[in-house]
Amino acid sequence: MKIHTNLKQPGKPLTHYWRVCVGGGRVGEALRADFQKHLEMVQREMPFQYIRMHGLFHEDMMVYREEDGRHITNWQYVDLVYDHWLSIGIRPFVELGFMPYDLASGDQTVFWWKGNITPPKDWARWEWLIEQYIHHIIERYGLDEVRRWYFEVWNEPGLDIFWKDADFAAYMELYERTARTIKSIDSQLRVGGPASHGFGDHVGVPPWGEEFLAACAERKLPLDFFSTHPYPTLYPVDLEGRGYMTWDGPDRLLVDARGCDQLFRSSAYPNVERHYTEWSSSPSPRDPVHDTAFLASFIVDNNWRARGLMDSLSFWVVSDIFEECRQGDTPFHGGFGLVNIQGLKKASYHGYWFLSRLGNDVLAEGDSYAITRRSDGTLAVLMWNYCHYRDDANDSRLLASAKPGEIYGLFAMQPAREFTLNLEGLGTSARLQITRFDREHGSVYDAWVAMGTPQHILPADLDVLRRCMELDVSVQRIATPANTLKWTTTVQPFGVTLLEIRSE
Amino acid sequence: MKIHTNLKQPGKPLTHYWRVCVGGGRVGEALRADFQKHLEMVQREMPFQYIRMHGLFHEDMMVYREEDGRHITNWQYVDLVYDHWLSIGIRPFVELGFMPYDLASGDQTVFWWKGNITPPKDWARWEWLIEQYIHHIIERYGLDEVRRWYFEVWNEPGLDIFWKDADFAAYMELYERTARTIKSIDSQLRVGGPASHGFGDHVGVPPWGEEFLAACAERKLPLDFFSTHPYPTLYPVDLEGRGYMTWDGPDRLLVDARGCDQLFRSSAYPNVERHYTEWSSSPSPRDPVHDTAFLASFIVDNNWRARGLMDSLSFWVVSDIFEECRQGDTPFHGGFGLVNIQGLKKASYHGYWFLSRLGNDVLAEGDSYAITRRSDGTLAVLMWNYCHYRDDANDSRLLASAKPGEIYGLFAMQPAREFTLNLEGLGTSARLQITRFDREHGSVYDAWVAMGTPQHILPADLDVLRRCMELDVSVQRIATPANTLKWTTTVQPFGVTLLEIRSE
Amino acid sequence: MKIHTNLKQPGKPLTHYWRVCVGGGRVGEALRADFQKHLEMVQREMPFQYIRMHGLFHEDMMVYREEDGRHITNWQYVDLVYDHWLSIGIRPFVELGFMPYDLASGDQTVFWWKGNITPPKDWARWEWLIEQYIHHIIERYGLDEVRRWYFEVWNEPGLDIFWKDADFAAYMELYERTARTIKSIDSQLRVGGPASHGFGDHVGVPPWGEEFLAACAERKLPLDFFSTHPYPTLYPVDLEGRGYMTWDGPDRLLVDARGCDQLFRSSAYPNVERHYTEWSSSPSPRDPVHDTAFLASFIVDNNWRARGLMDSLSFWVVSDIFEECRQGDTPFHGGFGLVNIQGLKKASYHGYWFLSRLGNDVLAEGDSYAITRRSDGTLAVLMWNYCHYRDDANDSRLLASAKPGEIYGLFAMQPAREFTLNLEGLGTSARLQITRFDREHGSVYDAWVAMGTPQHILPADLDVLRRCMELDVSVQRIATPANTLKWTTTVQPFGVTLLEIRSE
């Protein structure tokens, strides 16, 4: 790849929509010391603006109970969580749910931690609860602050594991009552839904998209944002009728987002904010791919290419302190996290870190590279070598027997890519800082495999893995007498390389 | 009270048995950021040597599961807890229990958090689990370290809420198998039981004491320590047959401990270590007394007087991050903690802090005072004004209608006490540091009441309460030309005063 | 004092010019661990925007040397200082001086630390040094950042102890060459002078003010700001011809500032920024008044009343880590610092803290009080009881024999003042937070005197003094059914009370 560009040209503005939001497991996990340390590291190194977690009203948050006819709210644990988040510069992207046990109409639950998925037994009491909640956070954090939050009603109600019977009418009642209650307190508070699940085989068509927009329009409901979860997976059924999962093609996210855009344009809410409130390479919390080096370029490639199609794309999730299917048996177990249980940075972490280093102007872009300029004049050039799943192996049934390390057999390996830069418009000398990720550099999963895949990481192992998880970085100073830099580098399969250039 | 003593005399050695152990809720709560901060504060200011918590094998610790016939252990969460404890200088006083769900023989549970209280469905598998656990901690922390821990078998099996049917034979099987398994790995590992519950109306007689000791002797079982929980409460029944709780007299702890000592002496284990692994002013997690200024002098008075009768008396518990009965609705709700949910130091915290300041030699003691000397020669004099419950009000039924602040009506208020010291054997001048606790100084519960008992403490309130929770301290320098100090002070009801004297 | 106002009225905007700048000793002291801790505490609790220190080019900063005909600059120590400042949110208000020894034309020095006060031996080399310096900081911190700094040429050149022979022509050469050199690099960098000394007996007339402005105008020199040091002191001579110092009347700062304003208006620079780059109750580093409770209300009263007359009034200095006259022999020795050597907050610290709590709108003001509103709606009411020097005792000769504690005899003690507030426009209930300073509350100097004025503060003493240095704070919740609060308080002599009111 030969890249020739002039750095003095005006650039096109770049929106860092990838840093708007990130997911986490359940709010109760945000009380954990380790989860907090993980989030603090993320915020220190590549801050996100919002975090979205399930289960704000779940039992372990102790927010609601009934006793002797009294109904009692208790926001003390919620306060501990929000106080922490705001202290490290991240705001809640609030997901309103699940149902407090004492307010539930049934006992169906989801996840190991048993979030109640039923409608309220008393709609007025639900409205009262929402009111109490909103008043409490306004009292504690001030209206100006709370106006900057988002309130999303429930999670994936189109699936009956998340909302009893996947009852659309009941959801619309929930949405209407919740949205109206919130807006009645302050009309600038931002409400949205339907938080719908992965599109699966309905490529480009968000579950409940059309009907939800129509129902909102019909009832004249407020809708500040539309939210859905475009996981890029398909769900075939084998000859014996057993379902499995495959990973879709490399453009799936773009196709899904374009489908949504078309839907919005034709709706009563053409300018609704578009928040993709969950996304990863698959919606499985035991997908070994999540741990591999693959995730870095997957994240870079998708986010770079989907620019303009969304207001946020919230990676699911920040930490492997995540208990929807209990906890994984081993330090790497296919969890969703940017970091694992012990706080080790996975490839996905680096993917977001690379994105966070980009500038505010795009000077040039092309197949697997982007040249941007920061406001201080530094250039940030990103180059990557994305390898997609093999056509004959994008199949979750292959995972059952794969041992750690063998998982790379899923991918159609590409050759190493050479990038040759020819950049005009520099000063007379340049400082180049080169930061590399690939399986040999910064892929802690690969280091753990090399170490013998210990089921429990000894403290001494952890010290070593902490070094292995860091990217390789070096600095060169190059004379550029003709104000032009010629420079070549090679990016390995799964690799991402950041080149930062500053005239000196 | 006039106190006259010579400071140059040799002292009697003082064992700080009160700092051996402290309790906490369940091990899963030790993963919480706030619990960890609370424990860190305690360890910084008045370190304990051991901590004992329930539920090591409870589901939320993820230690055991079965799948497709495999049985899988996972110590990753346990490691997070123990790593933290050891890093701040506190060791586990391990309570072995409750039953992992996949290993349980029934589904009876205890507490809001549903600890399974049934025997294992497979005794060999239980032994295997214990073996895995012990091997794991030895691998991670080393045998030398683990030999300094204690292993207590289960919690309060004499109550059917904690052990199915309170089945003694089943408990003996559990004890025998557990103890033999541990000892077979290393004979110096320390095992004990029966962790029996409060003596209640059986004053001086530990539940299951006699039978447990006899059964151990008969089976020739190892028993390094005997453990029980001498809560000083009685359980009368009213005229209509309804049970309630009363607080017993001020000597109850001593009477119970003497009863135990007599029992041990007549048993096959006369020199068994005596660990009272839970204790507080009552075993109720919603006893408003726990928050009041009363606890400071209660702790000082009982611990001082019970010296020699025990190897540890473990206060139950360190933090109001404690969820046996869910979580309290308000910042102060009668919880057991030395600190409340928001980390505010309660009177009980100060009680232990005062004890921690005592020296290693006792020079003089008497009604409500103690004069000790530290190894650096500093004197530490403690004086207190203990007010016990009123005879006509030591009744839990009175609590139902009491508002915060009115709770002090339970106590037989004493007049302020004057202490006049006449100390010989000083140098020619002395530095006196006086640290005071009473309702006006350092009682955060009283400050919260004065503030209007807010249900949620605003950040600004918290800043103020953090100041109110600290003890009053001042320094004087006094010439003592005749090497003699005469000094008088007054201690208010519920007050404790520490006088530290250093010759200059 | 009865105060009646309506809180719903629009307010007049309030500029917090008191937080623009603070002074420090010499830049070399900013390398000290303790100085850094002191500044960090200040920035945490009441951040200033700029800090100004002497001796940037002094030998201990190692910035310039000559060897074998080469001239070598070395900004490594400067980088350590500036890196630290910027990391805690404070920028340099650069004072350019004193002269590097190898560049000096003479060997006259000032202070214990021997800052060289002579012009450069080679003017072109001075310009080169300035150029090197400016280029270095732009390379390191970026031009955008450096444009926010201020560059002041030298310190108090009108005194021959600071500038050889107080040679005005030589200073104008220094100013012209320095200003032109800086502006030639970037015209938006901000340059000013003449950093003149205390006005002394020339009330309202800044030293070198008129001649400097005229000379600048004549040479058409850039002048972004005018700087001078309005210390409120007079210098009489006694009958035997010996000079001494007296403290001037309570309006002196205002009179001086008005004089300056008149001067500017009639000059070629009518809109020049007005930076009073040093100020305190006197320019003596051994004036015991600096330690007393007096400073709190002195700072509040002067800053409040001088609003509108200046763009900054830079308190001299932040810390008693200050070595112009060597170091003081005792923890309190009349030093300039907001904090003493051991980091204890002095009354002056509290004075600035109270100012920092004011809001952005003034609702009412009067003799010794101010009612302001913050952007979140909270009210901040400040009330103080200022006691000026006695007419018959404002004389430095009295200090020689005064012992610690007796120093309060200098002041004309006022009675305690009662303030009665009648505030309309509240909600139905109010949270009041009351923070008090007076000799009994938060005056660490008074606590040290009570402790026996130890020459060396033991670690145990320090712990106690750290508590004594904090302000008294309490919270009340008051029902205000008629939306009106009536509330009375008393402020002791030297006292300052802050009342913060929030509707609930």
Added chain:
Amino acid sequence: MKIHTNLKQPGKPLTHYWRVCVGGGRVGEALRADFQKHLEMVQREMPFQYIRMHGLFHEDMMVYREEDGRHITNWQYVDLVYDHWLSIGIRPFVELGFMPYDLASGDQTVFWWKGNITPPKDWARWEWLIEQYIHHIIERYGLDEVRRWYFEVWNEPGLDIFWKDADFAAYMELYERTARTIKSIDSQLRVGGPASHGFGDHVGVPPWGEEFLAACAERKLPLDFFSTHPYPTLYPVDLEGRGYMTWDGPDRLLVDARGCDQLFRSSAYPNVERHYTEWSSSPSPRDPVHDTAFLASFIVDNNWRARGLMDSLSFWVVSDIFEECRQGDTPFHGGFGLVNIQGLKKASYHGYWFLSRLGNDVLAEGDSYAITRRSDGTLAVLMWNYCHYRDDANDSRLLASAKPGEIYGLFAMQPAREFTLNLEGLGTSARLQITRFDREHGSVYDAWVAMGTPQHILPADLDVLRRCMELDVSVQRIATPANTLKWTTTVQPFGVTLLEIRSE
């Protein structure tokens, strides 16, 4: 090199005398934030027990002054230093000197910072100063603590740059008065001298050794330890009479120490403690070798081989915050430090770190390797590849023209060394942790050269160099079915490799 040993054998005890003491510049520099950070890093990673610095009584410590006939001591700055040291677990190895200006008999000084090197003008006043000092530290830290310190009288009095006229009689008076004063306060306080300078061309003969021991014996003086500075350098003179420095052979330290031992045995103090209170590869603060990779194996090789010959060998010095010859112009300038000005770990740092990892028992040793066992059973194997100076290039005159990077031409490069281990007595599997240092791994000086030797390290450069300064570390797990490990590695020139083996 083939190494065959059995790990089950008993070992020979190993004394870590290298960690007893480390040097620092002057005590005044210990007040610096950056010096403190450097020392804190050292203490965290490889703690020393004592630190020795010059200039305790130098003017910048403000300890003594005279005014109006009064003589005033002020230990406030000393307290700041000692408080910090003790808080991080390091004690003072006190060097008593230089002379406070107001107590000096002359004005001769040493170093850029002008330490006064003359005897006191009044011997009684000197004794009084020592008395005040000792009483102060006992009051502050307690006698038990101070008894663990060392007190060394002056520094290198045999050189006239450090002690006026190198007057032996005057030094003996200083020693006698100082030692007797200290011992009169407490006989267990430890005093020693003569802190003599490098032996230079007098191989094996410490300057002032014989005469000092004889004089002490004659006067019956207390002498707890003998101290001297065995720098391994020679001082030839060229044909034109100009002196220069050469680095002596690889055994020089051992020869010097054996010479001392012989001297002690024949003296009146045969069992005197032997503290070599300064040592490095040369006594020049601008010797570029100090920055190179050479220092790591130099330190390992010398310390390993000199075991048994000394009680401490104090590396000179901990940090390049060191101003004897002003400060260096560049980040690497041949300074003595284990870390440079910006806190980067130099090769010397790693040399000491490797030593700190050794166990307490020696199992085997030989040419350039050592096999030790820790108390927890882990093996620590050290292997190194030491390259001495070329015989034809050990000459300081060659340094003048050498550019950074060329300095390696001084050394007789050795081939890479292969070490083959054959270790018996392991369990059935082993965890191997391999930590490597060589020019490519962990040599920050080499990384700085590769970066273009920037004179000022940008913050971004610093981040990169901080990574480059760390050692390379990896972990392997190897099955050892016959309880025997065969393992081969290669150590590059200047390299040091640590292999830690733990049976699993």
